[in-house]
Amino acid sequence: MQMTVKPTDAELEILRLxxxxxxxTVRQINDLLNEKKTVGYTTTLKLLQIMAQKGIVRADKSDRSHVYTALFKEDETQHQLLDQLLQAAFGGSAKKLVMQALGNGKTSRSELEEIKSLISKLERGES
Amino acid sequence: MQMTVKPTDAELEILRLxxxxxxxTVRQINDLLNEKKTVGYTTTLKLLQIMAQKGIVRADKSDRSHVYTALFKEDETQHQLLDQLLQAAFGGSAKKLVMQALGNGKTSRSELEEIKSLISKLERGES
DNA sequence: AAAAATATACGAAACTTTTCGTAATAAAAG
DNA sequence: CTTTTATTACGAAAAGTTTCGTATATTTTT
Structure with a gap:
């Protein structure tokens, strides 16, 4: 049985870091967050504590400054979030989703090539 | 200047209907919702009233049973939600997102073909 | 016309998310 | 050793989300 995760926006921002x-550490994460916006140190701390309680991260408390580790892989989480959106907004149609994603003209030629070659591979059944 | 929308999960479920x-009408929407789960009539009503207040739907009150209309197109909303996820979880890389979306093996051959032809079109610059 | 069914309005409870202040403790600097 | 700085723990406020109960009004049924 596979644990699913649904981080909130603020949690996802931290996870990405x-x-x-x-x-x-809280200090490191809070410093990075503050490069983009103003966030109080205890706000970041609290979020990490909540995330630890939810099982999204684990706190290593051997040093005074606790060190937080992500308990989910980036790929895995991206996949779950995408699948949730796929169901919730696109009724499960990956085709519609992909076409929306590519339709904005912001994907480079070389990236499009990579996607095409993935598709060819899928069509050949080499998952 | 373009209005953005970020419906909650419950709101999105209603929007899709x-x-x-x-x-x-509230009755129609509530009946459809109740095909999947149990939701009180006044819960659905309240959600629609909040959505109206937020400007997500408009209530036509000319009849006793108010008729609710979506104020955002499905495509437009899908696009915005996808873009929000793209930024929040994929750091803006549509390629990574698309490859995650296609990687689950649930997209049919014919759909993959359609996507490929979209890509070809994009590469030819016919947006 | 009375009773039953249906509709909206509204308040509020329960829960989640985000934010921060304060207190206690530990470490570092003076 | 005393003061300053850094860290965690904890509570709680503020805002947002989801749910529903009750009151009131309107329509339909009997």
């Missing part, structure tokens, strides 16, 4: 930088 | 069936 941990994925990007590896296990981090 | 209105998109699918056209302008509807």
């Amino acid at each position: 941990i994925w990007q930088n590896g296990p981090s | 209105i998109w699918q069936n056209g302008p509807s």
Whole structure:
């Protein structure tokens, strides 16, 4: 049985920082957050504590500055969030979703090529 | 300047019914919702009133049973939700998102073909 | 006409999310 | 050693979401 995760917006923002930088302290995460907006230190701390309680991250308390690790892989979480949106907004049609995603003209030629080659691979059944 | 919308889960569920069936009364929407789960009539009513207040739907009050219309197109809303997820979870990389979406093996051959032809069109610059 | 059914309005409870203040404790600097 | 700084713990406020009960009004049925 596979645990599912549905991080809130603020939680996802923190998760992305941990994925990007590896296990981090509250101070490190809060500093990174504050590059984009103003967030109080205890706000970040509280969020991490809640996330730990929810089982989204784990706190290593061996040092005074606790180190927080993500308990879900980035890919896995992206996949789940995408699947939730797929069901909730697109009625399960990946085709509609993909076409919306590509339709904005912001995907480069080389990326489009990569996608095409993935599709070819899928069509050949090499999952 | 373009209004953005971020319906909650419950709101999105209602929006989808209105998109699918056209302008509807509370009764109609509540009946459809109750095919999947138990929801009180006044719960649905309240949600629609809140959505009206937020500007997500408009209530036509000329009849006793008010008729609610979606104020955002399905495509437009899907696009916005997808873009929000793209930024929040995929750091803006449509390629990663699309590959996640297609990677689950649930997209049919014919749909994959359609996507490929869209990509070809994009590559030819016919937006 | 009276009773029953149907509709909206409204308040509010229960829960979640986000934010921060304050207190207690530990470490570092003076 | 005393003061300052840094850290966690905790409570709680404020806002948002979801749910429903009750009151009131209108329509339909009997």
